[in-house]
Amino acid sequence: MTQTPQTDPAKLAAARAAVALVRDGMKLGLGTGSTAAIMVRELAARARAEGLSLRCAATSKGTCDLAESLGLSIESLDEIGWLDMTIDGADEVDPDLHLIKGGGGAHLREKIVAAASHRMVVIADPGKVVEQLGTFPLPVEVLQFGFETTRTLIRRALADLDLGDRDVLHRLKGSEPWVTDEGNWILDLHLDCIPDPVALARALAAIPGVVEHGLFLGMCHVAIIGKPDGTVVQLDRNADIDADMLAGEGD
Ligand SMILES: O=C[C@H](O)[C@H](O)[C@H](O)COP(=O)(O)O
Incomplete structure (x- = not known):
């Protein structure tokens, strides 16, 4: 059910x-x-x-x-x-x-x-616990001004990180752009995997039209x-985590 x-x-x-x-x-x-x-x-x-x-x-x-x-x-x-x-x-x-x-x-x-x-x-x-980030499409909030320019710059940055040829999709609500609380638009980066989240975060943050990306590092x-x-597992930063222990228990 x-x-x-x-x-x-x-x-x-x-x-x-x-x-x-x-x-x-x-x-x-x-x-x-x-x-x-x-x-x-x-x-x-x-x-x-x-x-x-x-x-x-x-x-x-x-x-x-x-x-x-x-x-x-x-x-x-x-x-x-x-x-x-x-x-x-x-x-x-x-x-x-x-x-x-x-x-x-x-x-x-x-x-x-x-x-x-x-x-x-x-x-x-x-279901949210992963070995490597990137299966979930990475949301990037961008200004409406210069939207296609920003999307092109994001694609170039991804190519520089060997993440080229990925879908960079404009998030929609029905047929209209999805608008954030701050009045911006969202691009969802379908990356499959993010081998170097720090490098990606740095590259995205350097693009002028990017307001904020969804990597929390x-x-x-x-x-x-x-x-x-109904039980819980608490994961503390820097502690060893056995993600396999949790795998397959998603809903
Ligand atoms: O923008 C949304 C937030 O980052 C949510 O915390 C995240 O998407 C997880 O949402 P949910 O608990 O519905 O899976």
């Missing part, structure tokens, strides 16, 4: 374990996506039940609306300042806890919020991987 994101037991287990890390008085970053949405619901329920006083910054309009509808107080990042912890989902997590994010197009705000956080905690199901401190049986 197909499970809705709200009832996915692996995502729920990861979300609950992350929410258990929250303490009264914390300043929190709230991620975006189906896993983060489950976390926001769990967080709101716990805050209500325990009377927690929390200050939260959201990484998207969608998360902001959801959190406020559940009674969580959302402020702008600049009002809150430095955050104790951000809890967010991911599209891929590698053994170094490098990430691909942006499947929901929110990686620009997510990266800013993560950069403003003392700790970034990623929550995911086992060295930003995640802890990944909590929920499993369908």
